[in-house]
Amino acid sequence: MSSSKIVKAACVIIGDEVLNGKITDTNSKFFSKYCYELGIKLTEICIIGDEPEHLISTCKRLAITNDLIVTTGSTGPTPDDIAYDCLCKVYDDTPLCLSKTCVDRMERFNAPTKRLSGQALKDHYRMATLPSGLNTSEDYPLETSWVPVAGIHNQIFIFPGIPQLFENLINNMKDKFKQMFQLKDIKYKRYYIKTEYGESSMSRILRDLQNKSNKTSPEIKIGSYPHWGLGFNTISVLGFEEHDDLLKELRDEVIQKLEGTEISAEEEEKISEQRVEKETDDGYKVVKDSA
Structure with missing residues (x-):
């Protein structure tokens, strides 16, 4: 820091x-x-x-x-x-x-x-x-x-x-x-990754990545955000700008291990504001989860 x-x-x-x-x-x-x-x-x-x-x-x-x-x-x-x-x-x-x-x-x-x-x-x-x-x-x-x-x-x-x-x-x-x-010297940086994995399926992976990042700074946070009914979740990789190399490394690991796709902050905000308003023939869509 x-x-x-x-x-x-x-x-x-x-x-x-x-x-x-x-x-x-x-x-x-x-x-x-x-x-x-x-x-x-x-x-x-x-x-x-x-x-x-x-x-x-x-x-x-x-x-x-x-x-x-x-x-x-x-x-x-x-x-x-x-x-x-x-x-x-x-x-x-x-x-x-x-x-x-x-x-x-x-x-x-x-x-x-x-x-x-x-x-x-x-x-x-x-x-x-x-x-x-x-x-x-x-x-x-x-x-x-x-x-x-x-x-x-x-x-x-x-x-x-x-x-x-x-x-x-x-x-x-x-x-x-x-x-x-x-x-002026402190700025945050954040990356979002969209994945079809459910929270239980990715919990161990995210925990390992968080433990890895803690060795550099406790201010680096890896979080998951469920989008119920939309068929996917979002992962956030957040930290200070000075740790951007590590943040990018964490982002790339999430993409690889969770078959994810990077999305922008604007896309994430639009997704967060969405609501599932009607059921499909089989009920609400569910996120893929092996747990």
């Missing part, structure tokens, strides 16, 4: 509406790909409700072993929007304070004082009441938006949950994260 540090990250999706099935979480999938592209090792994804103690304890636990914690959701004006208040309590030195910068941007972009008054305006400003102090940051990645990305101890970064907004904001935080974590 190179001298560059492996940066570890975790993602916390906040919202009862995710847990009760009202909305489908897409932010964690987007963040997973985001980490992959930047060479960040994503260690955990948590989905929790709008429950203060659970959020605080979860982030305290994650802060022990992760360099970066991204949270999405619960940053709005209503009582169940608890992110700013609770995440300040992960550390002992982080008060909440109404941000003049955020209020000024609010006024510039959507003029709340012309639309709201009294309690409604006060509630609107809950979204501008942010972590403050020496160990906090306040970024505005989008030039045409007042929405902030609040940071605490350069470790926890708080994003809204609306997918389009989250994606735009975090994409525009790439330069900051690259600088903070010196990410």
Whole structure:
């Protein structure tokens, strides 16, 4: 492994509406790909409700072993929007304070004082009441938006949950994260192989290849992904770019021993999104498996 540090990250999706099935979480999938592209090792994804103690304890636990914690959701004006208040309590030195910068941007972009008054305006400003102090940051990645990305101890970064907004904001935080974590030296590389062998049939082969790769780096991962009903499985060979010679060797062994064919990441994603919607005369197709 190179001298560059492996940066570890975790993602916390906040919202009862995710847990009760009202909305489908897409932010964690987007963040997973985001980490992959930047060479960040994503260690955990948590989905929790709008429950203060659970959020605080979860982030305290994650802060022990992760360099970066991204949270999405619960940053709005209503009582169940608890992110700013609770995440300040992960550390002992982080008060909440109404941000003049955020209020000024609010006024510039959507003029709340012309639309709201009294309690409604006060509630609107809950979204501008942010972590403050020496160990906090306040970024505005989008030039045409007042929405902030609040940071605490350069470790926890708080994003809204609306997918389009989250994606735009975090994409525009790439330069900051690259600088903070010196990410330029680490990149992932992945190969996909399609095979008709079932998981039981190829288990021993993949285990031997994983043991072989572990001698070089524990960050090299060999995984199998069943595509039920489509008649084949996919093997993933994943590691750092600096190990590409070994990754190619592992890929070629998988192709040879499992009668496989290499496919692109785009093909694998399309396959993963497929569903078998009707039965054949003999029932659903099954993957070849000698076990």
